[in-house]
Amino acid sequence: MTAANCVTCGDSVALPEDVEVGEIVDCGSCGTELEVLGVDPAELAEAPELAEDWGE
Amino acid sequence: MEVGLLYSRIRPDEKLLLTELRERGHEVHKVDVRQATFGLDAPPEPLGECDVVLDRCMATSRSRYASRFVEHYDLPVVNSPETAKVCSDKVETTLALSEAGVPTPETTVAFTTESALEAIESFGYPCVLKPVVGSWGRLMAKLESRSAAEAVLEHKETLGHYEHSVFYVQQFVDKPGRDLRVLTVDGEPVAAMSRSSDHWLTNAAAGADTESFDLPAEVEQLAREASAAVGGGLLGVDLMELDGDGADDEYTVHEVNHTVEFKALNAAVDMDVAATVVDWLEAKVAAEEAGNEATPAEVQP
Incomplete structure (x- = not known):
């Protein structure tokens, strides 16, 4: 299993085997929404804030 | 491919x-x-x-x-x-549905808070004020009194973006605690679910309970017509039952989604929605390739 550090609290965040760049994961420690920027090596960033025109 | x-x-x-x-x-x-x-x-x-x-x-x-x-x-x-x-624009959707003869909730658009208040008063209470662009049930207001309407209109005007001064006022549909989502591919309904909630908003994104829904022929037909009205493709057509008890045969189409989310639908129905969408994509690409390979003489009537 891949893991990367949360950019907010620094704790390790486990990523699923089939993780995709662009996917959102939650930090289990601090709850921050994190965007997967890279998978090899794994890299996380704080996910963008919800924008008004987001949706389906 | x-x-x-x-x-x-x-x-x-x-x-x-x-x-x-x-x-x-x-x-x-x-x-x-x-x-x-x-x-x-x-x-x-x-x-x-x-x-x-x-x-x-x-x-x-x-x-x-x-x-x-x-x-x-x-x-x-x-x-x-x-x-x-x-x-992507509720005004455009409403006009397209109306022009195609697809039943859709009564709607009035106004461009000032004063004229919007007049429209709201004409509908009576409750009625609904929606943003023209937006999703997941956000910034939707069910207006139950004039004082609430005045407050929401003032807030919208203060929000700043010009789109919030396009006031989209709609009849409140007393639906039976649920609405319906139909996934269509080029008009063909492939899966459907009901979305139920005690809240007046029944978006799956807002936590509504979802359940597979067997489509009556009339709803299938409305989904086809709604799809055609907006130009077809891969769509999520949202409908409400009109009489409030879920036993009536009248429906109204209130929304058509063009980047349709189907995670909740996939979990609710006994089929693989992604596989069905990919089947459709494969057929679409194959048809496109076949069309490109045809000589001009072959494609002429």
Whole structure:
């Protein structure tokens, strides 16, 4: 299993085997929404804030 | 086939599609529209190699422009920018449905708080005030009194963006605690669910309970007509039952979604929604290729 550090609290965040760049994961420690920027090596960033025109 | 996927966030819906496409051996080129640029002469690499491009942008503004550029490059795009334009704007959707004779809630648009208040008073209470662009039930207001209407209108005017001064006022439909979502591919209904909640908003994104729904023929037909009204493609058609007890045969179409999310639908129904969508994409690309291979004489009537 891949893991990367949360950019907010620094704790390790486990990523699923089939993780995709662009996917959102939650930090289990601090709850921050994190965007997967890279998978090899794994890299996380704080996910963008919800924008008004987001949706389906 | 080679599939381009425009995105800014990979939601569970995109992941279902990616998994299905790759398992079938298709090559997927993900293009993050936050990083790509779109010029006049050539598509951002590697979109030019793609047999079809899927617009899965979560931001409406990006979806509309990016799909328009893909069409400009002469590449097949799902959905078309015309469909995106109609579906992404509630005024456009309402007009398209009305012009096609598809039943849709009574709606009035006003451009000042004063005229909007007049429209609201004409509807009576409760009625609904919606943003013209937006999703997931956000910024929707069920107005139950004049004082509430005045407050919401003032707030909207203060929000600043000009779109909030396009006041979209709609009749409140006393639905039976649920609405219906029908997924259609080029008009053909492939799966449907009900979305139930004690709240007046029944969006799955807002936590409504979802359940598979057997479509009456009338709803299937309305879904087809709604799809045609907005230009077809891969769509989520939302309907409400009109009489409030769920036992009536009258329906109204209140929304058509062009970057439809189907995670909740996939969990509710006894079928693989992503597989059905990919089946449709494969057929669409095959038909496109067959059309391109035909000589001019063959395609003439």
